[in-house]
Amino acid sequence: MAIINLKKGEVQAKIVYYGPGRGGKTTNLEYIYRKFHDRIKTEMVTIKTHGDRTLFFDFLPIEIGKIKGFDIRIQLYTVPGQVKYDATRRLVLRGVDGVVFVADSLAVRRKENILSLKNLADNLATYKKSLFDVPMVLQYNKRDLQEEGIPLLSLEALEKDLNTRLKAPSFEASALKGPNVVQTMKRIIVMTIDSLRRDLT
Numbered sequence: 001m002a003i004i005n006l007k008k009g010e011v012q013a014k015i016v017y018y019g020p021g022r023g024g025k026t027t028n029l030e031y032i033y034r035k036f037h038d039r040i041k042t043e044m045v046t047i048k049t050h051g052d053r054t055l056f057f058d059f060l061p062i063e064i065g066k067i068k069g070f071d072i073r074i075q076l077y078t079v080p081g082q083v084k085y086d087a088t089r090r091l092v093l094r095g096v097d098g099v100v101f102v103a104d105s106l107a108v109r110r111k112e113n114i115l116s117l118k119n120l121a122d123n124l125a126t127y128k129k130s131l132f133d134v135p136m137v138l139q140y141n142k143r144d145l146q147e148e149g150i151p152l153l154s155l156e157a158l159e160k161d162l163n164t165r166l167k168a169p170s171f172e173a174s175a176l177k178g179p180n181v182v183q184t185m186k187r188i189i190v191m192t193i194d195s196l197r198r199d200l201t
């Protein structure tokens with residue numbers, strides 16, 4: 001839940017990166033952390049990893065300055081994507097204001113993307129929310145692997161599988177190399193703040 005302090009003119013919003021295991025959620029936050037180092041006052045918090053698998057969550061707070069007179073603080077989180085950590089995913093989703101769904105473009109991960117989006121819908125439902133009322137951006141990650149000749153899902157296939165009903169803004173990205181990582185984040189921040197503003201008025 002966003003924390004809105006009218007007296008101090010502060011808004012704090014929670015954005016969660018969700019998606020299948022190994023899809024690149026943690027890599028998104030690592031890229032953002034490197035890129036905006038000067039604006040991020042604390043270290044990126046990575047709570048428990050085994051190898052590069054997230055076991056609990058990552059947390060990255062950023063201050064993005066003023067929008068309409070309000071100081072905006074954004075907290076970025078990632079969930080652990082592995083199927084077995086469902087209880088943790090649900091916990092991290094508590095009070096979410098916006099979601100980035102990071103899909104894995106690898107052709108072999110098609111089913112995992114679809115199941116993870118379904119899992120997001122189920123977990124939002126436990127908080128009486130739906131995919132359709134939480135601001136959401138889709139990111140089709142790992143597009144850089146195209147150059148390596150690795151079979152990827154086409155943009156059309158990803159849109160058909162994941163975005164036919166949602167019709168959310170979507171970005172082809174590479175969390176590893178950087179294209180569209182910041183654009184993804186900016187879009188979800190704008191959508192989230194817009195939706196909070198609507199709630200405020």
Ligand SMILES: Nc1nc2c(ncn2[C@@H]2O[C@H](COP(=O)(O)OP(=O)(O)OP(=O)(O)O)[C@@H](O)[C@H]2O)c(=O)[nH]1
Pocket residue numbers: 019020021022023024025026027028052053054055078079080081082141142143144145173174175176177
């Ligand atoms: N080539 C390429 N590799 C990527 C990209 N994004 C992530 N990876 C790699 O994919 C692996 C998994 O990335 P993570 O960011 O740890 O994935 P995650 O979604 O956080 O995974 P969980 O924590 O298990 O849910 C790592 O080896 C990353 O380096 C990308 O855009 N391109």
Ligand SMILES: [Mg+2]
Pocket residue numbers: 025026027052053054078079080081
């Ligand atoms: Mg991770």
